[in-house]
Amino acid sequence: MVSRLARWHSRTGQILTRCRPLVRTLGVGALLCAPLFAPDTQANHQGHQSHAEIDGPAVTGNGRDIPGASFQVFLGTGTGAVASGLEAADLDAAVQTVMDTFTLMLQHRSDYPRFDESLTKQALKQVVIEPVVVNDEGKAFPFLVARTKEPGRVTLLISAASLKDKGYLHHPDSLLPVLAREFQWVVSKADTAPKAKAVAIERQLQKAPILTDDEIARLPAEERARLLQLLFDTYLRTVDDQKSLEGQPWYEVGSPAPIPPTHADSTIKLYDIRIREALQKIVREPYFREHTPKAVRSLLNGKVWNVAYVKIDQRDWATRTRVLSEEKAVMVGERGQRIQPAAVLVNVHRLAASDDPFYRETQGLPMGALSGDQLARVIALEIHHNIQEKSQSGHTAQDALSTPR
Numbered sequence: 001m002v003s004r005l006a007r008w009h010s011r012t013g014q015i016l017t018r019c020r021p022l023v024r025t026l027g028v029g030a031l032l033c034a035p036l037f038a039p040d041t042q043a044n045h046q047g048h049q050s051h052a053e054i055d056g057p058a059v060t061g062n063g064r065d066i067p068g069a070s071f072q073v074f075l076g077t078g079t080g081a082v083a084s085g086l087e088a089a090d091l092d093a094a095v096q097t098v099m100d101t102f103t104l105m106l107q108h109r110s111d112y113p114r115f116d117e118s119l120t121k122q123a124l125k126q127v128v129i130e131p132v133v134v135n136d137e138g139k140a141f142p143f144l145v146a147r148t149k150e151p152g153r154v155t156l157l158i159s160a161a162s163l164k165d166k167g168y169l170h171h172p173d174s175l176l177p178v179l180a181r182e183f184q185w186v187v188s189k190a191d192t193a194p195k196a197k198a199v200a201i202e203r204q205l206q207k208a209p210i211l212t213d214d215e216i217a218r219l220p221a222e223e224r225a226r227l228l229q230l231l232f233d234t235y236l237r238t239v240d241d242q243k244s245l246e247g248q249p250w251y252e253v254g255s256p257a258p259i260p261p262t263h264a265d266s267t268i269k270l271y272d273i274r275i276r277e278a279l280q281k282i283v284r285e286p287y288f289r290e291h292t293p294k295a296v297r298s299l300l301n302g303k304v305w306n307v308a309y310v311k312i313d314q315r316d317w318a319t320r321t322r323v324l325s326e327e328k329a330v331m332v333g334e335r336g337q338r339i340q341p342a343a344v345l346v347n348v349h350r351l352a353a354s355d356d357p358f359y360r361e362t363q364g365l366p367m368g369a370l371s372g373d374q375l376a377r378v379i380a381l382e383i384h385h386n387i388q389e390k391s392q393s394g395h396t397a398q399d400a401l402s403t404p405r
Contacts, residue, residue: 059128066099068106070122073099076130076157086131086160093169094129094160100172101179102127113277114183123190125153133159142166142178145185154189156182181253184273208234210302210333224283227300235332236299237306238275240268244311245348251369258349271309271348271368274375279307281376288380295380298342298387302332306343307379309368318350318367319358319378321386342387344379357381 063072075095109116118124125148133144142162146155168175209230211219219227228236240246243265249258250267261267279299282288288296298304323342332339348368352359358378362370370378 063126064095064099066102066106069102070119071124071126073102073127073129076128086164090164090169091129091131091160094158094163097163097169097172097175098127098129098158098179101175104172104176105180112180112183114187115180118183118186118190121152121187121190123153124186125150125155127156127158129158129160131159132161133157143182143185145182145189147189151192152190154186156186177253184277188269188273205235205330205332206334208302208333210335210337211300213297213301216297216300221284221286224296224300225280228279228283231300232276235305238272238279239306239308240271240310241308243268245271245309248311248349251348251366253369253371254365255369256365268309274372275307275309275346275379277372278376278379281372282380285376288376292377292380292384294387295383298383302337302339303342303387304344304383305341308343308345309348310345311349312345312347313349315347316350316353318347318352318356318362319382320345320347321382323387344382346375346379352378357385 058077059074061075063074065072073095075091105112105115109119132140133142134140140159140162142159144157146157147153148155163169163175168178209227211227216224232238245267247261247264248267249260250270251258282292283296283299321342321344324340326340329338329340331337346367349366351364351366352362358381361374361377361381363374365374367375367378
């Protein structure tokens with residue numbers, strides 16, 4: 001049965017990231033690529049291996065219902081319990097702890113947007129508690145997400161041995177933030193939408209729904225979030241163009257210890273998810289309108305074209321704003337608004353300096369280890385403090401020196 005479980009796990013697929021525009025190629029694109037699209041992702045999850053569609057893992061007994069959830073929790077039939085030192089009571093405790101954790105998440109559903117999204121889309125078919133969860137190399141992982149034969153639905157496997165080793169049994173409050181983060185992968189793997197095709201950048205620029213600052217100020221929070229998504233579909237990118245994070249380690253939220261990636265691009269994909277979630281927080285949450293209004297406006301009025309996640313060892317900055325010089329300004333939107341495009345970079349492996357405006361927000365952690373709220377505040381403060389000055393002069397020469405070779 002162990003080999004059966006291993007064969008099933010070996011088919012776990014690579015992450016399907018949300019559709020993001022590939023703003024390259026013609027005209028203005030050639031002008032912008034060098035200074036703006038500089039090289040430049042985490043979850044507590046490493047076990048995303050390729051796989052074919054499957055019927056699902058073998059389970060024992062009936063699934064357990066959780067009030068308010070569209071999925072059930074099962075106990076798997078894997079036989080690794082003895083080898084991992086688990087007893088029947090440990091398996092029962094693992095199932096109950098997971099159920100109690102989901103109950104807490106459902107009570108505070110709006111606090112966990114990825115979990116909420118998965119419920120809305122009914123992306124999670126079932127949760128299976130296995131004694132151990134391993135990939136095709138036999139390496140154990142706390143979680144695995146696998147697609148099913150039903151389009152848009154996945155199975156989440158959870159290792160009982162891992163829950164016990166980490167002290168989560170009977171402590172759903174401790175497991176809650178860890179399990180909640182796993183839903184970024186649930187949503188990503190369940191996303192089977194066709195990917196956007198690359199289109200000419202001129203057409204995207206002309207159609208970009210650019211609003212004035214006054215119009216942005218009158219928008220409700222959800223409308224600002226919707227507008228940001230439209231900009232993602234036209235010209236705004238989260239990007240690691242030079243693949244500076246390819247094969248690089250990632251950070252667990254709150255931990256300064258780098259973790260090796262499972263795949264060469266897994267760190268890139270992970271930080272793409274994190275950055276986009278941070279940008280959504282900036283444009284949606286009232287805190288940012290009050291404390292960093294320039295960041296909210298700049299994300300929605302056409303000034304910011306890239307938010308890049310990078311690894312640049314030879315530079316000591318943790319974030320950086322790059323703005324094209326005035327003579328390279330372009331016309332954007334149906335109204336032909338004149339813009340000096342800007343890029344904001346987050347140097348993932350760097351610590352903030354004591355004089356950075358966001359130093360307190362980082363709590364001594366590398367940029368890549370920040371939570372969604374921390375990362376949103378760092379990006380917002382960077383834009384708020386630096387984009388206006390840079391837009392007046394276009395500081396690109398020095399920035400070009402920091403581009404990784």
